[in-house]
Amino acid sequence: MGIEDDEPLDKLFPALIECFGVIICGYAAGRIGVITPQQSKGLATFVGTFSLPSLIFMSLATLDLSSVCWYFLLSILVSKAIVFTSVLLITLLVTRPVDPGKAGLYAIFCTQSNDFAIGFPIILSAYGKSHPEFVSYLYLLAPVSLVMLNPIGFVLMEIGKMKSRGGGTSYQLLKSTVTNIATNPVVFMTALGIAGNFIFRHNVPTALAGLLNVFGSAFTASALFLLGLHMVGKVQTLQGTALIVPGILITVKELMLPVVVREVTSLILHASSVNSSASTDMSNYGFLYGTLPAAPGVFVYATSYALDVDLIASAMVACTFLSAPLMFVSAKMVSVSNLSPTDFFPTLEKFDFDLSIAGLVACLWLLALFIGLGKFKKFPQRITLFLIISQMVGCIGILVGYIGVPNIGYIKYSLVTFGNFSSSLWAACLAVTMVLIESRNFAFLKKIQPAFIGLSWGIPLLFVARV
Template identity: 25%
Template sequence: MVLKTCSMRLLKATRKAQVEPLVFEILLPMSLLMGTGYASVKLGLLTAEQIKGLGGYVIKIALPALILHSLASKNLHEIWLPPYLLAYAGGSLILYALAYWIYKRHFHHVLTQTAVLSMGAAMSNTGLIGSAILPLVLPNHAVIYLSLTLMIENLLMIPMVLLLAESGLQAQHHPSRMLYQALKNLLKNPLVISIILAMLAVIFELRLPEILDNVLNVLGKTAPSLALLVIGGSLVGMKLRALDTQTITLVLLKVVLMPSVIFGLFFLLPYASTEMQHAATLIAALPMPIIFGILGQIYGLEQRAVAALMLSTLLGFMGISVLVACWW
């Protein structure tokens, strides 16, 4: 009995010793890089415009390079994951519909404002924050999950939001024309282009020239660290204004309910792996995307959108820190 008790204690101590360094190795670099970005702007080493430029580089150059380099070398069966697509797309649509009902029925917003606010509950900052965090916890498959999520967000969620928002402003505008214009703009997005090219390479079993692949590899490696630097620098000057019941409700829908719903949906799908479930839940727990703040400014919701974006960033990082500590 004594020997059994000692063995159990030794096993628990061993597991704790294995987990703590992993959490330390993941969360500490994240915090230091974000802190460096914040301090760089706060001390005047970098300006807000330079941080914005670095963010543009990550989204338009480094992340597309990372996606193209990583996916183009895969086989179709490695990246075609229907359970992931169904669970994440389904969870996103469920959250969007729920938020739409709440803000239309209970808070009495017009169609355009409801469409944009609902986006905050159903989309994550996958391109910037996701590309910084997921490779740290899932180095072998992170790009696959990021690419599938970006496909859902860029080809399903954003066109739907824009279509509804514009429909509220211009009822006479033909919906199919607005959707066509939205899709046309999305097809110019480097992220979408890189995903399409990578998928074509996988389907037709094409391989990138070695020189091009090496260049993409070098560019792609800069994405995670620079993304964290940009996130930290972007926090300077953000303030929690318009913090009311509506804003808090929206943030809780995003950082609490969305990951919970997506986590639960995986139990309903066959052939869904634990890794898929954890990756999708972690991405769903990320803060709201920057584009939510941009659309909020365009459609007259600037203060509420910025406040929700800021609060979701604070709570989101707390949530993903808990998930990383529990699962990795």
């Protein structure tokens, strides 16, 4: 597989910049008060009532269902069911007292992706030309969670709600669950779009198609901007021990789910009649799909049932922004694993270059914060500052190699080796420092600081000098 075959995933980086740039603009507009909460409600009504339903209907009504790989949809269902069940059972086992509502909510969070606001523009940019059917798959994948898995979570949340109120009837439980499913616009428009596909034979009349396309074309920017608006007021909750449970949920959603999706998809497609090339493409697509962040609808569920509202808000915000680098890194890992030996090293060097730029920007930002706020004066933070400096040296070493100056290879090797080696040592020293804080006083820590400097910077420097 050559570099030209990797073109879809090469488009992921600019697509991520576009998507998260619009999200940040929406957050900034809401933060400084350019758009009020009342105005954002109007935008939410437009997106949810007109733009998204139009987009779903047109995509499904014009889709050639005979070309759909139903084994792939089965793979996504099995993958999500595995993760959903695992989160559900583990939450029920570790939560005391047992809370079925939390178990259902956490399971939904880990399996329901933001398929449309973030997934649609990213998949469209990455696969719009090479595999246009992958974009349409999003509208078939969304009901996998909404119709088949989420009802289990709704039942558990209703049971938890009734338990806190002192009980309820089975009729109320059934009525609430059916209502939640039937009133969901995604579920309704999915059914209507498939019906329209048979009625119009995936050829929607020109007048109707023109009207719906106008509404649908406004979805991408509006949805991303609205997502940024919804994050206002939720970023402040991202601190301290309140991040422990969200961190676990995000790990499951962003790391465990993509791996499970890729492996299950690969197994099922290889066992079916799908050819090897299509199986690989769909496995990679499934992996990228799994890295999409959790849907904002989970926060709506948490608010409706009064379950860990602040926790889910923190998890949703963190998951959204962490998904960007994870999607980029994951996509590159997938593409590199499929390259031929001759294309492997050039692609790896390009990837290393991109990461070094991002790492250098992050290091400079952290240095400005540490120095500007005076954080480096405290001992534990000072160790972190030294770690940041070492990381920055390593990033500079990678970038120096692209200058094109004669005999630059030794300088690049020295900076990269020193930066990587010292970063590992400083990370170990930081761990030792955190342990000693609990058993020793700060006077003792200041005494051993020169030893840390000699170990973490002296040894790498001697190693590089000898080479």
